[in-house]
Amino acid sequence: MKFLRGFIVVWVTVSSWLCHAGGPPVGRLSDTDYFLFISPSPTENIFWGKTGAFAKVVAKDLGVKLEVMYGNDQRFNVLKMGMEALQRPNPPKAIIVGYFFSITEKLLQEANTRGVGIFLVNTSVPERDRALVGLPRSEKFPNWLGHMYPDDEEVGYLVAEELLRQAQVKWPRKNSFDLLAISGGMDSTAALDRNAGLQRFLSEHSNKVILKQLVYANWFWDEVTARTPKMLERYPSVDLIWAASDLMALAARSVAPEPERLIGGVDWSNEGLQGVKDGRLSHSVGGHFVEAGWAVVLLYDYFNGVDFADYLGVTIRTHLALATAANVDKAIDVVTEAHWAKEDFRRFSLSLRPENKGYHFHDFFTE
Numbered sequence: 001m002k003f004l005r006g007f008i009v010v011w012v013t014v015s016s017w018l019c020h021a022g023g024p025p026v027g028r029l030s031d032t033d034y035f036l037f038i039s040p041s042p043t044e045n046i047f048w049g050k051t052g053a054f055a056k057v058v059a060k061d062l063g064v065k066l067e068v069m070y071g072n073d074q075r076f077n078v079l080k081m082g083m084e085a086l087q088r089p090n091p092p093k094a095i096i097v098g099y100f101f102s103i104t105e106k107l108l109q110e111a112n113t114r115g116v117g118i119f120l121v122n123t124s125v126p127e128r129d130r131a132l133v134g135l136p137r138s139e140k141f142p143n144w145l146g147h148m149y150p151d152d153e154e155v156g157y158l159v160a161e162e163l164l165r166q167a168q169v170k171w172p173r174k175n176s177f178d179l180l181a182i183s184g185g186m187d188s189t190a191a192l193d194r195n196a197g198l199q200r201f202l203s204e205h206s207n208k209v210i211l212k213q214l215v216y217a218n219w220f221w222d223e224v225t226a227r228t229p230k231m232l233e234r235y236p237s238v239d240l241i242w243a244a245s246d247l248m249a250l251a252a253r254s255v256a257p258e259p260e261r262l263i264g265g266v267d268w269s270n271e272g273l274q275g276v277k278d279g280r281l282s283h284s285v286g287g288h289f290v291e292a293g294w295a296v297v298l299l300y301d302y303f304n305g306v307d308f309a310d311y312l313g314v315t316i317r318t319h320l321a322l323a324t325a326a327n328v329d330k331a332i333d334v335v336t337e338a339h340w341a342k343e344d345f346r347r348f349s350l351s352l353r354p355e356n357k358g359y360h361f362h363d364f365f366t367e
Helices: 048-062 075-086 104-114 127-133 152-170 189-204 221-234 246-255 270-278 288-302 328-334 337-341
Strands: 034-039 065-070 094-097 117-121 144-150 177-183 209-216 238-243 262-266 283-286 315-318 321-323
Touching: 034 048, 034 075, 034 288, 048 065, 048 288, 048 337, 065 075, 075 094, 075 104, 094 104, 094 288, 104 117, 104 127, 117 288, 144 152, 144 288, 152 177, 152 189, 152 209, 152 238, 152 262, 152 283, 177 189, 177 221, 177 246, 189 209, 209 221, 221 238, 221 246, 238 246, 246 262, 246 270, 246 283, 270 283, 270 328, 321 328
Parallel strands: 034 065, 034 094, 094 117, 117 144, 144 315, 177 209, 177 238, 238 262, 262 283
Antiparallel strands: 283 321
């Protein structure tokens, strides 16, 4: 099955070879080995719940055990869960987790002591922290096996760019548009990177889009619904609302029901895509819910004798996709568990399918 015309979905890897020493990985998966994915949010979270569910389906196809631990939206709880798992008599073979300020370094240190692999997903490491953690497979943290994350600056730019495109179609006589931005947390790498993308867009289109205010809502529905009405009362001329997640975009729509305003989000959540379909949201940027699942594939291969670094490098950056009214039905299909159930994820593993000659994760979206 091919995507509808205009559907943008490209997976591009940016390889970092600087810290890859080469050579085959040590060890094979045994019957007692398992991987652990730590979600920072509860299972009902519309993004992280999907991310964990997808990873479980992939692991089941591969025949590898995957445990998922769900947090409570507090980053220190991620550290607590990770430390608990690392101190078990039989710790995980590898842990899949995001990067969190002052948290992940401690997990890397403890995992290194315990001989447990770490694979980071979903967020980049900010430059200010790079001196502390370095790069995957460095001398400091050789157990940090790989890192896959979306180009969140590009994501923030794309959400804003599509808002302007749709606004110019909707209001062809207007020369400029006022925008309200709703971001995640000030300690969130993803939020800060998406903010940077928004700011880059605004600097390039300063005569067309005017930012009235950027507010932080910490990814929470209640914070958005509490703050947005005040912002719209202060700035009634706002035409566009840029949101760093689908949940916050939908929360903004719930208190800004006027259909004239365009609201764009991020995540490709079921609810967000339904919002695009029924017109509550103008668009959603996403596809990165698959990262933990692809990490399962790469770790499975690594511990079964095929080092993904030889094909992708140790740093893998993904470019996300834009879902609008024109292609949202296809996006809805891709994110449903019924669609995943029809897929054989073993075909993405090089240790199981060496004839592939490389990783072709983009096929999941384009076939």
